[in-house]
Amino acid sequence: MLHATFRLDPAFTIAPVSRRTFGSFVEHMGRCVYTGIYEPSHPTADADGFRQDVLALTRELGVSMVRYPGGNFVSGYRWEDGVGPVADRPVRRDLAWHSLETNEVGVDEFMRWAEKADVEVMYAMNLGTRGVQEALDVHEYLNHPSGTRLSDQRRSNGSDKPYAVRMFCLGNEMDGPWQTGHKTPIEYGRLAVETARALRAAEPGLELIACGSSHSSMPTFASWESQVLEIAYDEVDYISAHAYYEPIDGDLESFLASAVDMDHFVNSVVATADSVGARLKSRKKLQISFDEWNVWYQKRFEATRQTSEWPIAPRVIEDQYNVADAVVVGSLLISLLRHSDRVTAACQAQLVNVIAPIRSEPGGPAWRQTIFHPFALTSRLARGEVLRVEMRAPLHSTARFGDVPTLDAVATHDDTTGDVTVFVVNRSLTDPADLAVAVAGFGRAFRVAESWTLADDVLTATNTEQHPDRVVPRPNETAWVEDGELHASLPPVSWTAIRLTPA
């Protein structure tokens, strides 16, 4: 039996929980849009063609914000193809995913969907094949009230009021050689700063995201951020980060410790951005938009990638997630919350079908993948301030990340309700753990209001169309509070959330 302890104190805060931590991502890729959020012939489709079963699951997931329309897709996308009468919209090649884009869904449809889903939109602009003018054009279409060509076009297309989008990505993964219109950091930095200046002249107060590295193992990682920010620091608010994790060569121990890598990634980007800020003698601190993160079995995708045909909405990277994947997703959320002082926006990639917490079948049901559950619970329960956790826990060694703490945790405190919630992961493949958390520092008695653990004897168990609830979080009956201490027993390879409320 392992033992882990930490002490919580309401004064030891990191930052408020940012609701934007619970963002997601809808890309025109595979079946995320078509037969994902949109399927006019589906029995649950509403008058706009949106699947209401998927909408209901999106709300249940607790998504706060959705990045749109890509991804690699956006770097070849012409937004104006997707507005106006659907019959007049062109079919185009999508070079990023080697498929055809019918443009049946464009920005007006997506904004309507976002309103129904009650999510903020983070809009990504094409700085791959396009530039400052097209960025200004899509901004004018989205946000200008009226009386200009593009704002009046939006109004005549049915949206009288501007959409008031606040967050814009200045391109996507422009450091990646695979990106259409890939650039050097100097080329991209210049384009990003000029686009940002123009957008700010059009509308002050926008929140602008410069592209950081596509992942931390890019050969240009950190020097990309440094060179781009030397040029664009004053004009942007965020630098992006993207990370996908998977078990490599069956190494489950390292995979379960993926959040150690995410912590390191965030700390490295913060250090790089702050060193540029110091060199520029700036008092401003940039935020990180972790606008793509998830488990993605990328090696399988690379092995099966087809480039000879041009399908419409093909099945692409429809990863079926298991118990271990869900535990990793829960632990990545712990890492994101722990960095709430600097990571104030994040998007799990993606929402439906494409490496997604929600799966849907054309004409058939929609269901929750295993990774749905830690996201939904964290979004619902992480409220108020994030609290600092100094965990005392055993270490174990991993091939990729060296010695890592076997248990990891974060906590939140909601001052209005008095609730304290602990999120904790046990990464041991073999051993259960006893957790003891000192909560006497709050100066009040607590009781366990709810306690959920996601674990299973079969780590490879998944949720499928036939068995959609094979893997669900179960109440953890071992959690109790006594003499100012929360105690709980945590099974091996498990993720747990425990909400305490004043007794």
Ligand code: AHR
């Ligand atoms: O989410 C899938 C892809 O991963 C995105 O299109 C791209 O930005 C990233 O490489």
